[in-house]
Amino acid sequence: MVDLKHQLELYRRLLGAQLRSQMQYRVGFILDLISTMLFTLTEFGAFVLVFQRFPSIGGWKLEEVAFLYGMVEFSFGVMDMIFAGFDPPAFAQHVRKGTLDQFLLRPSSLLVQVFGSDFTLRRIGRIVLAIGILVYAITANDIVWNLEKILFFPFVVLGMILFFGGLFMVGATITFWTVESTEAMNIFTYGGSYLMSYPMNIYSDWLRKFFTFVVPAIFLNYYPALFFLEKPDPFLMPYFVHFLAPVVGFLIFFLSVQFWKFGLTHYQSTGN
Amino acid sequence: MTYRAATIAGLTTNVFFGLLRASVLLALLNGQSSNGWNSSDAVTYVVLTQAIMMFVSIFGWTDLMNAVYRGEIATDLLRPMSLFGFWFAQDVGRAMAALLLRGVTILVISSLIFQIKIPSSFTQILALLLSMMLALTISFAIRFIYNLAAFWSPDARGFARFASVIGTFASGFLMPLRFFPDWVQQVLNFTPFPHVMNTIIEIYVGSFSGSGLLEALLVQTLWAVLLVILANAILARASKRLVILGG
Numbered sequence: 001m002v003d004l005k006h007q008l009e010l011y012r013r014l015l016g017a018q019l020r021s022q023m024q025y026r027v028g029f030i031l032d033l034i035s036t037m038l039f040t041l042t043e044f045g046a047f048v049l050v051f052q053r054f055p056s057i058g059g060w061k062l063e064e065v066a067f068l069y070g071m072v073e074f075s076f077g078v079m080d081m082i083f084a085g086f087d088p089p090a091f092a093q094h095v096r097k098g099t100l101d102q103f104l105l106r107p108s109s110l111l112v113q114v115f116g117s118d119f120t121l122r123r124i125g126r127i128v129l130a131i132g133i134l135v136y137a138i139t140a141n142d143i144v145w146n147l148e149k150i151l152f153f154p155f156v157v158l159g160m161i162l163f164f165g166g167l168f169m170v171g172a173t174i175t176f177w178t179v180e181s182t183e184a185m186n187i188f189t190y191g192g193s194y195l196m197s198y199p200m201n202i203y204s205d206w207l208r209k210f211f212t213f214v215v216p217a218i219f220l221n222y223y224p225a226l227f228f229l230e231k232p233d234p235f236l237m238p239y240f241v242h243f244l245a246p247v248v249g250f251l252i253f254f255l256s257v258q259f260w261k262f263g264l265t266h267y268q269s270t271g272n
Numbered sequence: 273m274t275y276r277a278a279t280i281a282g283l284t285t286n287v288f289f290g291l292l293r294a295s296v297l298l299a300l301l302n303g304q305s306s307n308g309w310n311s312s313d314a315v316t317y318v319v320l321t322q323a324i325m326m327f328v329s330i331f332g333w334t335d336l337m338n339a340v341y342r343g344e345i346a347t348d349l350l351r352p353m354s355l356f357g358f359w360f361a362q363d364v365g366r367a368m369a370a371l372l373l374r375g376v377t378i379l380v381i382s383s384l385i386f387q388i389k390i391p392s393s394f395t396q397i398l399a400l401l402l403s404m405m406l407a408l409t410i411s412f413a414i415r416f417i418y419n420l421a422a423f424w425s426p427d428a429r430g431f432a433r434f435a436s437v438i439g440t441f442a443s444g445f446l447m448p449l450r451f452f453p454d455w456v457q458q459v460l461n462f463t464p465f466p467h468v469m470n471t472i473i474e475i476y477v478g479s480f481s482g483s484g485l486l487e488a489l490l491v492q493t494l495w496a497v498l499l500v501i502l503a504n505a506i507l508a509r510a511s512k513r514l515v516i517l518g519g
Contacts, residue, residue: 031430035437042441047296050451053307054300184281187288194292202299207291 007112014116022121029122037125040073044133058202063140068225069197070134075160076193077127079168082161084118088171088181095175101269110264114172143228152243156224159249160196163220164189166249166256173256173263179270188215196221201234216252219244279373286378287385290322294386297448307450313477316389317448319382320473326370327404328411328468330445332436333363334429336415337422349511356416356504363412371404389477396478399485403472406492411468413499414439420503423510444470464495 023029044066051062060068084090094100094117103113143149171185192215200208200222211217219241226233227242297314304310309317325331336359339345348355382388391397418435421428440446442465449457449470460466471492474480480488 025427028425028427028430031434035430035433038434038437042437043446046441046446046452049453049456050300050447052453053451054302057296058299180278182281183278183285186285191285191288191292194289198296198299203292203295207295 007109010108011112011116014113015119018116018119019121022119032122033125035125036122037129040077040126040129040133044069044073058199060199063137064225064229064231065198066133067137067141067229068199068221070130070137071156071221071225072160072193072196073130074127074134075157076164077123077130078157079161079164081120081123081127082115083165083168084120084123085114085116086165086168086172087118088168088175088185090118091172092175092179092181096179096270098270100267141229144230149228152224152227155246156221159245159247160220162249162253163217164193166253167192169253169256169260173260176263176267192217216244216248219248221245282374283377283381286322286374287381290318290378290382291385293322294318300451308479309448309450309477312387312389314448315386316477317473319379319386319388320476321445321469322382323375323378324371324404324469324472325445326374327367328407328443329363329367329415330411330436330440330443330469332432332439333415334419334432335359336419337428337432340419340422354504355511356500356507359416360409360412363415364408367408391476391478395485396475399480399489400472400475402489403475403492406489406496407468407472409496410464410492410499413496413503414464414468416503417499417506420506420510423513439465439468442466443468444473448473450474464499467492467495 047065047069048062051057051065057065080087091114094103094114103110103117106113167185167189171181171189174185175181192211195203195211196217200211200218203211208218212219223233223237223242224245225231233242294315297318298311300306301309301311301314336345339348345355348358351358379388391400414435418431419428421431425431442460442463444450444466449460449466452460471488475485475488
């Protein structure tokens with residue numbers, strides 16, 4: 001118990017140092033904030049502009065897609081901020097430069113040190129805009145908030161944070177062997193978030209089945225959205241799958257932590 | 273072997289993103305045409321943008337500003353040739369490698385998955401190659417200019433991020449410019465960004481013919497000349513204020 005308290009205190013201090021250093025160049029920081037916000041704005045903005053010419057996408061209206069997009073964007077943004085230390089290209093630097101050896105030699109939890117090694121505050125820009133899109137989606141869709149929906153909502157966000165965070169950890173673990181970060185993980189992280197931003201019925205059968213049975217991404221955002229927006233399920237899956245999001249998130253995260261532990265026992269320093 | 277694995281991973285990721293982007297456009301079109309483009313044009317657009325995004329460095333480039341921060345720029349300035357020319361030559365080499373190694377492979381793999389259009393006439397292919405060279409020149413000049421911010425600011429990375437976000441949107445990488453409302457297209461036509469990507473695509477799918485084609489290439493050439501002059505003018509001011517520490 002004392003140890004856990006100590007670790008949390010350490011994390012708080014590492015974060016404090018991170019935040020202070022990121023705020024040093026005030027102008028640079030503000031510019032970074034604006035560009036992460038602009039990233040989301042142009043991506044979703046381009047879709048909104050194009051949508052003016054079309055009646056719907058796979059039977060979904062703009063405000064319905066905005067719900068899918070806002071949920072993923074918000075969850076991914078929060079995850080990207082908290083798990084920045086595990087972001088594979090950044091983590092690969094620790095492996096290559098040998099700073100990971102320093103972490104391992106310190107008498108403190110490795111996870112706490114990696115979590116504390118980076119915290120990308122500039123993502124706040126993206127997160128704020130995602131909240132804006134979500135607020136628009138929730139009001140425009142006239143979602144009827146009953147107790148079930150209110151209770152379920154945070155678990156959907158948590159499920160996605162754990163899912164993407166787990167993928168970041170897997171990508172980081174792979175660099176124990178490869179040293180360089182591998183682009184293939186982007187299929188699941190950035191590709192996954194792109195995929196989940198649109199209704200799943202627009203993808204070809206094999207692609208959707210892959211993201212149902214191999215990587216169960218369909219349950220993280222699409223099915224919860226069907227539940228919140230009270231839309232019928234075109235794939236006629238059993239009703240309980242609407243509520244699998246947190247289970248899938250926890251499971252992927254749990255497996256990722258196991259993989260991380262496995263990878264760590266195989267870690268060989270690059271020696272510099 | 274490591275490189276081969278990395279190449280395969282890169283190609284897979286690229287084709288996968290192409291698949292997702294094509295799915296979105298095909299679902300929007302839903303078998304219909306919009307503003308003169310049908311499903312086949314839309315798919316060709318996606319494959320082509322995926323194939324040339326490395327060629328025109330759509331996600332930005334910070335090598336020059338890194339050289340400024342590390343002080344290596346001092347050695348570059350000592351060379352008996354213009355700094356612009358020196359870096360441009362390197363970038364053309366990088367772009368050619370990206371085009372021939374990555375771009376062509378992506379085009380070939382994607383043509384197995386999608387039904388894509390192939391340019392038919394000799395004039396069209398010639399115009400395409402010319403347009404690509406002009407696009408690279410414009411793209412490089414823009415990237416060169418925001419990299420020069422490093423001479424003034426201690427952290428110019430923000431400018432690079434900013435510029436690449438604007439570039440992906442305004443060049444037609446995120447969505448085809450043709451599907452934007454007319455007023456947005458008109459506004460963007462006053463900027464050089466559509467000439468980094470959109471013009472190449474329109475020539476490839478055969479939107480222009482005769483005088484239209486000539487006009488498109490002419491406007492692109494004007495932007496290229498203008499931006500190269502601007503880049504060199506800013507460079508002249510930047511090198512005057514350069515202070516290199518150490519020795």
